[in-house]
Amino acid sequence: MPKPIPIEKVQTGIPEFDLILRGGLPRGRIHLLEGAPGTGKTTIALQLLIQARCDGKTGLYITLSEDAKELETTAASHGWSLDDFSVFDIVPIEAQLDRQQSVLYPSEVELGETVRLIIERIERDDPEVLVIDTVSELRLLAQDQLGYRRQVLALKQFLQGRRCTTLILDDLTHQDGTSDLHSLVHSVIVLEQLERTYGAARRRLRIAKMRGADYQSGWHDFAITRTDVLVFPSLIAGEHKSDFEPTTMESGLPALDDLMGGGLTHGTTTMLVGPSGVGKSSLALQYVTAAVRRGEHAAYFSFDENFKTLGLRSIALGIDIREAVQQDRVGWQRANPSRLSPGQFVWQVRREVEDRNARIVVIDSLNSYLSTMPEEKALTLQMHELLTYLNNKGVVTILVLAQQGIVGDVQNPVDLSFMSDTVVLLRFFEAEGEVRKAISVVKKRTGVHELSIREFRLFPDGMQVGPQLMDFRGVLTGVPEYDGVAETLLNAQGEAG
DSSP states (O other): OOOOOOOOEEOOSOHHHHHHTTSSEETTOEEEEEOOTTSSHHHHHHHHHHHHHHTTOOEEEEESSSOHHHHHHHHHHTTOOOTTSEEEEOOOGGGTSOTTOOSSOHHHHHHHHHHHHHHHHHHHHOOSEEEEEOHHHHHHHHOSHHHHHHHHHHHHHHHHTSSOEEEEEEOOOOSSOOOTTTTTSSEEEEEEEEOOSSSSOEEEEEEEEETTOOOOOSOEEEEEOSSOEEEEOOOOGGGOOOOOOOOEEOOSOHHHHHHTTTSEETTOEEEEEEETTSSHHHHHHHHHHHHHHTTOEEEEEESSOOHHHHHHHHHHTTOOHHHHHHTTSEEEEEOOTTTOOHHHHHHHHHHHHHTTOEEEEEEEOHHHHHHTOTTOTTHHHHHHHHHHHHHHTTOEEEEEEEEBOSSSSOBOSSOOGGGOSEEEEEEEEEETTEEEEEEEEEEETTSOOOOSEEEEEEETTEEEEEEEEOOEEOTTTTOOEEOSOGGGSOOOTTOOO
């Protein structure tokens, strides 16, 4: 069996894009970058030429849609310079032609002359990396599909005889919807911009074709910032397996660890379920601070709560997470779904795990993550892939899910329990004229756990979990009733409120 021939790659200047391309664009080939106006084609093309300059390669940018001054302004808006590579802006040929000539149709003259100018400039500069922006202008000059394809094919044959990596841009402004260049080029990269009902537009890309080279298929979110193009490769959990001991992570509260069967197991997902205000985030915070005290790194992604509120609540619990965040022992991030794409969120989680070795990840809450991006139909699938990845990396993952309602008919807004290895149920109950809180474990795949219900309270010096309470009824229905004696409940003296 013949061995595959190694392909030399040209880096794009966007590291995560190169990951999707398995090293970069194949050298010496013609690549098509297509997308509607505003999707980021010119920005990506400029990054390619800037990287070529950094690698000591010669570059040429041929523009038919905007002049060199406009291109320089675009580059300057990102803090980039066009020095050390050539920019050739072609004046529309129709402005140079005598419209009275009758030997040839003007469209044939215009297109042929434009292609000739392009070829002459390429021969003169002999670039190693070439950008042609945009082929749509050639298509408009032709006004005839056959003549246009003939000229583009001639340009392709000319380029194939050179060691030049070519990126052709297409803004898809033609109305016939045909992919007339796909069969002529070696690879096709598609850019797309999706407008949301509310919030920032979402950009994504995919590799539609790449002859003879491996790449990561599917859609990948990307963002254009003030200084960079950031690509977020879609997650393939099966590519991220690691060896780890399935030990348990303790909370620092013996009674809570007893309820959990010793603690939360590394490489598993725990879902904290309960109505608003019952203490789900505080319980997650307890595990985060316990991990920090052991010298482990923790990551907390909050969709609902700002850092100031979280800090004040942690102080009320006797924890004060603010110092741990300042010392970089906790990676705290406020996630704003109206500005954040799903791929970017997954990438942020990966950076905490892979770059900072986070051993516990908290996502608070799933409700906000899912409800604030209703356009994203594959969010549940992406979350499943993310949780599988975290389990493969041996991370303890805690998901917070707020149920609808406070007491009585408490319902789940979405059923994601199948994703979790452990499900912890938190409920309000009434006893001795007070509203109290109960905690129980209803599911744990990795071992035994207590089947009982315990009371817990939030004191100024931390969380307190009481002994087993055997006289409960109606916990799972959402209306718990306690028929036991008051002496078995936690003493509320010293409570902060």
